[in-house]
Amino acid sequence: MTTQTSPYSLSDSELQHFQANGFVGPFTLYDREEMKQIWRRKRIELMDRSAAVYQDEAAKSGATNIANYDRHLDDDFLADHISRPEIVGRVASILGPDVLCWRSEFFPKYPGDEGTDWHQADTFANASGTPQILWPNGSDFGGTITVWCAFTDALIETGCLQFIPGTHQSMNYDETKKMHYDPAQSNVEKDGVRRGFFGYDYRELQVDPDWKPDESQARSMEMHAGQFIVFWSTLMHASHPHAGLSQQMRLGFAGRYVPTSVRVYPDTEEIQEYGGQVSLERYGAVLVHGEDTYGHNRLATETTRGHAFGVHAR
Structure with a gap:
């Protein structure tokens, strides 16, 4: 399904x-130097969580990855970023004319940090065992479109993304198995590379426990600050460790998009993962393109600070 x-x-x-x-x-999307200037300002402003939608201890303490979720719901720049026509136009040409942004996430990687495990995400039940998105008509395979933007240079030595092309059509992981959270699993060497998954071992979800990704086919996706890449969450992806040769952190900001027919956080009022939980009381998905004729999901039309989200017409 496409629209042009x-x-x-x-x-x-x-x-x-x-x-x-x-x-x-x-x-x-942004000039490299422009992006660097934006991030210098934003990294300070985002320390203020007074308007963030997640005020639970897990988010406020920053002790779990949940703290990096959905800052587009309180920050004006990020609110505009997820709706940028350069992003939304490309996403809509894949998903169709009616599109929601249902989540955003920061992915920081500091000097010496481990790489991220090879993984795929379909319903995003991988950590909690509870689906966070469900496609219509009982579909058992869906995923989300992820738009990963480099807010700093993302190079092999600083931990850029890796993809295994063509692996998005079938799942090698069973998200219903549920992983076991243990921060001690971080920085574990796996097949000669320091990798982890924010306190989980993604290999616990493998359908075949003896299977290994074919890393000979992997491609490293280096990007300069201000560039973005579009990919299915069901694509096998990982990241390199930050080698520590540079003292600059690597930072990615990901927006996640689905058609309006998809149910977001169905039958739940909280997110439980990464050893914490947050309430969805103030959460809303954002319509970024077209219209929502389904009414499945609670929508946010402006940030918690009153900044309106941009919606692009069909």
Whole structure:
């Protein structure tokens, strides 16, 4: 299902590449120096969590990855970022005209940090065992479109993303198994590489416990600050460790998108994962393109500070 109403829609060749490989890009959204200046300002402003939607201890303490969720719901720049036409036009050309942004996340990697385990995400039940997104008509395979933007340079030595092209059509992991949270599992060497998954071992979800990803096919996705890449969450992806050769952190900001037909956080009022939980009382998905005729999900039309979200017409 595609739409070609935006000047930023993927071209036919880009769509073919995406369908075959599960990713497309990178594309440039901000000038490299502009992005660096924006982040210098934002990293200080985002320390103020007084308007953040998650005020629970797990988020306020920053002790778990939940603290990095959904800052587009309180920050004006991030609110505009997830709705940028350069992003939304490309996403809509894949998902169709009616699109929600249901989550955003920061992915920091500091000097010496481990790499991220190879993984795929379909319903995002991987940590809690409870689906966070459900596609319609009983579909047992869906996922989300992730738009991962480099807020700093993302190089091999600082921990850039890795993809295994063409692996997005089938799942090697059973998200219903539920992983066991143990911070001690971080920085564990796996097949010669220091990798982890924020206190989990993603291998616990493997359908075949003896299976290993074919890393000979892996591609490293280096990006300069201000560039972004678009990929299915069901694509096998990981990241390199931060080698510590540079003292600069690597920071990615990911927006996650689904059609309006998808149910977000169905039948739940909280997120439970990474050893913590937060209430969804103030949460809302954001309509970024088209219209929502389903009414499945609670929508946010402005940030907690009153900044309106941009919605692009069909």
